[in-house]
Amino acid sequence: MLKILGRPNSYNVQKVLWLLDEMAVPFTLELYGLDHGGNHTAAYQKLNPNELVPTLIDGDFVLWESNTILRYLATKYGKFLPADPQDRARGDRWLDWALTTLTNAVNIPFRELIRTAPEKRNIAAVKDGIAKSNKSMAMLDQYLGETPYVGGADFSIGDIPIGILAYRFYELPIERQNFPNVENWYKRLCARPFYQQRVMVGLS
Template sequence: MLTIWGRVNSSNVQKVMWCVGELGLEHCRIDAGREFGVVDDPDYRARNPNGRVPTILDDGVTLWESNAICRHLARKHGRLLPAALADKARVDMWMDWQQTEAMPALSPVFWGLVRTPPERRDQAAIADGKKKSIAAMTILDAELGRHSHVVGNTFSVADIPLAIVAYRYYGLIQDGPRLAHLDRWYRLMAERPAFVAHVGSIPLT
């Protein structure tokens, strides 16, 4: 059985859980990280030396890094990936962009507004994060103006991490510009049962 370590309110764990939900995989999830501990236990560090979540054990294979896990599960089960080689590369491109551009832009906003008491907030860092997040979402909006999903016109594993960023973006930045293509795509994502179960029903904490 697929075993997943990680807490449900972690955006990175949510990627894996949403992917698992889309694939309909039997699994066991173990709470880990933050208030649950576990990540500093020697057994866990032997699986994931970074001491972060998620980590999975899948048929004897241990993996960490959420986007890599999602791609592994999609490849293994033959779903959520486009057929064309170039489109597979675009899946990698947009998933990498989520990790290197979109989420780092939003992280100061999330940490500042959700996990920092009001009296200790760095308002300049929050404002800068909002500006960078709007710029990142504008790039994604332009891409979504070309097709219905992140890569082409079919739901793929690339949509998962970017929709999780969008969930936080919409929850934290209400004064951004209207991005019609992003709005349209996000409504589609928010209707997916696995998104509702593993992302949309979980408050930002």
């Protein structure tokens, strides 16, 4: 059976748990990271030299980098990958964009407001992160005016990282502009039982 090493409140781990649930693929989760520890040991480092979560173990095959894990699982099980090459590339683009752009924007206010004690918060960084989050969401909003999901008509792995960051964006106590297309797409995600179970679990 597939094994995931990680913790359920990690954005990068949630991506993988949510996809596995959507695909109805059985797996076991072994707790690693932050309070659970275990990821800075020599044994873990052998599996994942970054000492980060998640790590996937599929028999003898070990894989790290959460977006790569999403692509591997979607390819292996033949699900949640758009059939049309252009749709697939469009969806793929938002996986990369999440890494290069939206994660850095949303996770700054998340880190400061949720994981940092009030007296230690970097308020300038929070403001900058909020401005960058709104700017990024405006970009996504424009695109989602043209398509129901980022990879075309159907939900696909491209929606997963940005879907989790959207939950953080809408749950954080921050100023948000109106993004009607993002909101409609977000509502559709919120109706998915496994999004509710893996992502809509509060911020911690």
